[in-house]
Amino acid sequence: MPAVRGDGMRGLAVFISDIRNCKSKEAEIKRINKELANIRSKFKGDKTLDGYQKKKYVCKLLFIFLLGHDIDFGHMEAVNLLSSNKYSEKQIGYLFISVLVNTNSELIKLIIQSIKNDLVSRNSIHVNLALQCIANIGSREMAEAFGNDIPKLLVSGDTMDVVKQSAALCLLRLFRTSQEIIPGGEWTSRIIHLLNDQHMGVVTAATSLIDALVKKNPEEYKGCVSLAVSRLSRIVTASYTDLQDYTYYFVPAPWLSVKLLRLLQNYTPPAEDPGVRGRLNECLETILNKAQEPPKSKKVQHSNAKNAVLFEAISLIIHNDSEANLLVRACNQLGQFLSNRETNLRYLALESMCHLATSEFSHEAVKKHQEVVILSMKMEKDVSVRQQAVDLLYAMCDKSNAEEIVQEMLNYLETADYSIREEMVLKVAILAEKYATDYTWYVDVILNLIRIAGDYVSEEVWYRVIQIVINRDEVQGYAAKTVFEALQAPACHENMVKVGGYILGEFGNLIAGDQRSSPGVQFQLLHSKYHLCSPMTRALLLSTYIKFINLFPEIRTQVQEVFKQHSNLRSADVELQQRASEYLQLSIIASSDVLATVLEEMPAFPERESSILAVLKKKKPGRVPENDIKENKSPTPVTNHNNDVNNTSAGSADLLGLSTPPTSQPNSSNTGVLLDVLGDIYNKPTNNLSNTSSNNTWFVDPKKFVCKNNGVLFENDLIQIGVKSEFRQNLGRLGLFYGNKTSAPLQNFVPTLMWSDEQASKLSIQMKPVEPVLEAGAQIQQMINAECIDDYTDAPSIVINFVCNNIPQKITIKLPLTINKFFEPTEMNGESFFARWKNLGNTNQQRSQKIFKASTPMDLQVARTKIMGFGMQLLDGIDPNPDNFVCAGIIHMRTQQVGCLLRLEPNKNAQMYRLTVRSSKETVSIEICDLLAEQF
C-alpha cells in the first residue's frame, strides 16, 4: 500500500486495498455491498459517530461511486460535514457534494447556508472551497443565492488574488447558467480593467470571464480590445525570464496569450484606432517571427506551448481576414508544419489551412501545398489526419486544379477507410459538378465513383448525374455509350445498373446505330442484370423496357415476354406486379402515337442554383412514393378523377418511377424532397378550415402550407382553390388555381389582396387580374408575384368574392407567403454550425425559444418531412442526439440576407418540443420560431 499523504484515513486505505485484491467482479461487488451495509448501519444507528468517522465513510462512498456504482445515501452526512470546524472534514464534504450532487437536487437548498458562511470566512482557503463548490454545481439556484456576493468579491480591493481568480471563474460558470447575473453599468469598466491587474493569475482567470461577457454584449465591453492588445504586446515582447513562474517551458504566459488572442476574435480588427491595430499586427508578426527562431528547448512542452500561441494567432489572422501579408505568412508557416514529424502539428496545420483556403488573400498560397496535402491523404498513418487532408483538398479546389484533385481523390478512394468513403464520394461528386467545364468528364467521374465505391454512392449522387445528362444534350450520346460499356463489366454495382437503365431508357437510341449496341443487345445486357437486382431497381428497369418499346419497336415482343413472365406479372412485390401488368397493357393497347406521347423523353429538370448543396443532403428514408407530381404539372386534377390516377396517367414525367431528388425541385427554398402533393389534392383538405362563420363566408388559414408550396388551399362544394409556388432568392411566384365545381358559372368573381401599404413596403405583392366569370367546370389561373424587401411577419390574405346561383360568397385565404419561403438552405458541417450557433447565441435579441406540447402524437418521420418543407437545410448527424433536428438557412431579402439556425428537440416521454431559433435579427428569430412551432 503506498503512503497516504496528508491527513490519511486508514480505514479507507484498507478498503481500497481490499477492492484491489478482489479476484473477480463478483468478489468486488460482494465486498462493496458489505461495506455499503456497514456504512448504512453506522449512519443510521450510531448517533455518536464523530466527524472523522463521518468523513471516512463519506470518502468510502465516494470511492464506491467512482468505481461506477450508484450511491443513494450519505448525502446528509456530507452536508453535515460542510459545517464542521475541521478543515479536512469540510473539504471532504465539499468534494462529495461536487462529485455526486446534481444541479437539480433538493440538497442544494440545504447547503446554501454553509456555503454562505464559508464565503465570508476570513480564511481565503475556506472562501475558495465555497467558490469551487458553487462553480462545480453552477445551478440556477446557486446563481440566485450568490449572484450579488461574487461580483463584489471579484472587484473589491480587499480581496486576495487567489480568491479573485476563483471568483472570476465562478462568476463565469454562473453566467453560463443565468446570464442576468452580471451587473452592467460601472461594473463593466471595473471588470474590463482586470486585464490590467498586476497578478498574472488574476488576468488569466478574468480573461475567460470577459470573453464570455463579450460574446453576449460585444458593444458594451468594447473597451477590452485596446487593453487586451496592450497586455498581449507586453507578453510577446517579454523575455521568458520576465514572467517568472508564468513562463512555461521558455514560453511567456502561453495560457494568457491564447486567451487574449481568443478574446480578440470576438471583434473585427480595430479599425477606428489605427494605433491599436498597428500594435496588434506587430504582436502577430512577432509571434510569426518567433516561430522561425530555433527552439529554446527540445522538450515537446516547449514546442506545444509555443505553437499553441502560434495557432491561436493564425486563427486571429484568419478571423480578421484583412492583412494579406499576415495571411500569406501564416500559410507558409502552416506549410512547414505539413511535413513536421509531430502528427499533432500536421493535423492542426491541415485543419487551419482549410480556413485559410477560404480567404481570397491566401487561397492561392494554400494551393502551393497541394502536392504535400495529396501525399498526406495517401500516406498518413492516422485516419483522422487523412480526413483533414481530404477536407483541405476539398477546400482548396478550384477550376485550375479540379481535375487533378478529383483524380487523386478517386485514386485514393479505392483504398480509403470505410469510415470516410461516403463523405469522400459526396465531395468528389460536388467538385466534379462544380468545376466541370466538359460534362463528359463529369460523367466519367461519377461512373468511376460508382465503380470504385458503389456502396457509398448515395441516391442523391446518382440522381444528380441523371439530371445533368438529361439537361445537357451535348453529353447524352457520350453518357449512353459510357454506361453501355460500364454495364459490360462482369460484376457491376447495382447503382450502375440504375444509372445505366435510366440513361439507356432515355438515350439508348443515340447509340443504337452501332451493331455492337443495337437495341436487342442493349436490352439483353440490361436484362442480364435484372435478376440480381433489388425490387426497386427492377421497377426502374421495367420502366426502361417500356421506354425501349417506344424507342425500338423492333424488340417489342421480346420486351412483352418479360412483362408476361410470372415472376413479374405475378410478382409478390406489388409495385413490380403493377408496373408489369400496366406496361404490358399499355404496349398492347396504345397506338404508337399514344406511346410516343406517354413515353416521351423526360423534360429538362429545372436548374437550381444551390443544387450542389442539396446533393450533400444525407440519405433520407421514406422518400420513394410514386404519387409525387413533378414540376411542370399544374395541380390540374381539380375534381373527381382522382381514383383512376396511377403511374402511367401521371404522364411521362414520372414514368421511370424515380422519386424526385431534392435537386429537381423547381425552387431553391423549396419543400425539399417529397411533397405529397397528389395526396393532398385528393384528400379533402378539411383541416384547412380553421374557422367558418357561416356557410357562405369562409376564413382559411392553411397552416400546413408553411411547410409546403403546392396543394389545395381550400375546397368546398362550389370551388376548389389550389396553389403552386416557387421561390428563388428574394422573389416568389404563386399560381392560384380556381376550379369551379358546379354546373353554373361563378359570377362577379373578384379576388382582392389584403395587405397594407406598410406591410407591402416589406413584402411587395403584384397580383394579375382575372376574368370576372368562372365558367361551370372550368379552371382559371391567377399569377401572383412577391418580392421580399425587408423582414416581415404574418402573410398576406386574399378575399375572393363571387356569386353563385345568386348567393354571394366570400372566402378569405391566407396565402402561403410566410417569410420562411425565402429561405435558401445552407449546408454546413458540425463545426461551423456550432461555431455560428454560439456566435449567434450571445444576445437574447438574436434568439427565440419555445417549449410546447405536441399538438399531434409525435412522429419524427412526419416532423422531418415538415422541417424539410420549411425551407432550411436539415443537417443530419450534427446534433449528438439523433432525434434532434438542426437546420441552417439564409433568408433572402432585397435589403439584406439573414442567416438563421434552428434546433428542434423532441422529448418523446413528455410529448414536448423545444424549439430554438437563432438569427442575426431578433424579429426574424421570433417569426421563424412562431411559424414552425405551430406546425407541431
Add this chain to the structure above:
Amino acid sequence: MQFMLLFSRQGKLRLQKWYVAHPDKLKKKITRELITTILARKPKMCSFLEWRDLKIVYKRYASLYFCCAIEQEDNELLTLEVIHRYVELLDKYFGSVCELDIIFNFEKAYFILDELLLGGEIQETSKKNVLKAIAAQDLLQEVSHGNIEI
C-alpha cells in the same frame, strides 16, 4: 473544457471531473465510449480527435490516460499542456506519482485539479502557486488534527 477523465490501460476509470451537468447515465455512456475509442488508438496517432461536437485531447503517461473534452474553439495544443501541468503537479506532490497514488489518494488528486482548473477554465498556471495553495490546505488539516500521520 467540458470534462476530464483519467483511466488506466485496462480501461478502469480512475478520476472523472465534469464541468457540465449531465445525468449519471449519460456520463457513464460517454466514459465507456471514449475509453474504448482511445484505447483502440495506436501510440503514434494524433492526440486529437473529433467526437460528437467536441474535440477530444488525450495523452498517455505510463499506465494512465488523461483525456479532456474541449469545445470547438478551444486550443488543442494548450490542452495537452494543461494535462502535462496537472501531471507535473501530481508528480511534485506525491513525489514521482504513479497510478496507485491516484487510486489511494483520489481526494487529493481532486483537490489539486480544483486548484488548477475551475469550472473547466484554467485558474492558475503557475506551478508554484498551485503547490503553495495545496500546502496551505495540508497545513490547515494538520493544525486541526494535531498532525496525524499514518
